[in-house]
Amino acid sequence: MRDSIVSLKNVSFQYENQPSYALQDVSFDIHEGEWLAIVGHNGSGKSTTAKLLNGLQFPQNGEIIVCGIKLTEESIWEIRKKLGMVFQNPDNQFVGTTVQDDVAFGLENHGIPRDDMILRVEDSLKKVKMDHFLNQEPHHLSGGQKQRVAIAGVLALRPSIIILDEATSMLDPKGRGEVLETVRTLKEEKSLTVISITHDLEEAAKADRIIVMNQGKVYREGSPEEIFSMDDELIHLGLDIPFSIKMSNAFREKGIDLSKHYLSEEELVNELWTFRSKV
C-alpha cells in the first residue's frame, strides 16, 4: 500500500441551520499519486468533502490530515498551498482581468517574489497550453480554456494535490476532454494526486479508485470495475452508468457473453470487432 497523502478520520459535518448531517462519520485515505474519483448524486456530501479538505469549512467531529499536517485554523494557509482546487463555474473563479493576472493571483497571495512569479506564470501556462493567451481577457475564452487557466493558477503554486470539484460539469464535450487530458498529463509529469469530484461516471471510469458517497456516508469504495459491477444499485443511488457498460450489459442480456465490464468505449469496440474471431 502506498503512503496516504490525505486521510479523513471519523469526520462529521453539519451546515448551520440544517437538521441533518452533510457528512456523517466519514473515514477514508487518499494515496499519494493516485487519481481518486468521488461520486454521488446531489447532496450526497461529495462537494462538502472537498470544502473540508482545504479548510473552507471545518468539521464538527473528527480530524483531517493533509500532507502530514493536521488541518486547523492555523495550518489552512500552508495546506492551501499544497492542495489546489478547481471549481465548477469557469467564470466565477477567474479573478484577474487577463489570463496572466489570473495565474499570478495565487502567487501574489502567497507573497512569491515578482521575478519568480513571472517564470512560474509562463511555465504553468505552457503546461496547460495556454501560453499564447497571456493578455487575453476572460470573456474571449471558452469554458475549457478558462478551466485550463484555473488549472495553471493552481499549478503555479506547485501543489501536491489537485481537487477538481465538478470542474468539467459546465463544459461541452470538447472542453471536458481538453481539461481532463491536461490534468492527466500533468499528473504523470508531476506525480500529482488528483481528487475528482464528479457525477459524471465516464470521468470516474478513468480514475484509479472510486468512492461512492450517499447521504453523507461512504457507500462503497473500490476500483472502477468493482464499482460499475454494482449496476442497478448505482442507478438506485441516482447515478448513471457509462454508455459502454450499459452496452455490454445489453449484450449480455441478449446472450452474447462478453468477458468483463468495459470502462471505455474504445475497450468495448476492440472487444466487439475481435469477438467473432475469438469464437
Added chain:
Amino acid sequence: MMEKMIIGRYVPAESLVHRMDPRSKLIIIFLFVCVIFLANNFFTYALIGIYTFLMLGLSRIPFRFLYAGLKPVLWLVLFTLLLQVFFTKEGSLLYEFGPIKIYEEGVRQGIFISMRFFFLILMTSLLTLTTTPIEITDGLETLLNPLKKVRFPVHEMALMMSISLRFIPTLMQETDKIMKAQIARGVEFSSGPVKERIKAVIPLLIPLFVSSFKRAEELAIAMEARGYRGGEGRTKYRLLSWKLADTLQLLILAILTILLILLRS
C-alpha cells in the same frame, strides 16, 4: 455593443502617451485641472490650447474617438456659453434687442469658460483613451498608498475596482442572455409606453441580481481557496515603471505652469 460603451473607451496604439506610466498621467491630469484655472487672458488660453493639442498629437488617437468623448458634453458647453453671454452685465454693450442685452465681457467670459471646459474634457478623455482601466487602477493604488497610514482600505478598493472591471463583460453577456430568455417569454423591452418599459426591466434585474450574488459568493470561495487573505504580505505581479518620458512630461507641465503665472493678467 453595450460592452463598447463602457470599457471600449481604451484605444490601443503605440504612442508616447500610451507608454507613459499611469501614475504620471494621473498626476498630470490632476495638476492640469488645477493649472487651467490660472488662464485668464488670450495668451494663457492659447498656451493651454497648444499644450492640449500637443498632447493629443503625441497620443495618435484618431479624431473621431475624441469627438465621441466630447459629444455628450457639447450641450453643456453650449449651455454655459449662452448663460455667460446673456447674463454677464459687464463691459460695453455690444448688442441690444428688446430685453436681450449682450455685453463685451459676457462674450469674453463665455468663450473662455467654454474653452476651459473643452480642454478639460479633451485632456481627461485622453487619459481614458490611452490607459487601460486596469492600469488606471494600478496607478491609483500606488498613488493612494500613503493613505494606508490613516487606515484607508487602498488595496481593497483597488481589488474591488479590478474585479468589477473583470466582471463587466461577463455580466453584460449575462444581461443579454436573460433579456433574450425574457423576450422569449413575451416581455417587451423595446416597445410600448414608457411605464410598461420600465416595468419590463424588473424581470431583467432580479435574475441578474440573484446570479451576481451567487457569483460573488463563489468567487470569494475560489479566492480563499487560492490563498487570498487580504493585502498583508501580498506581492504584486503588475509592475509600474517610471520612465524618462514621465519625468519630462511633468517638467513640461511645470514649464507651462510657470509661463501661465507669468503671462496671466
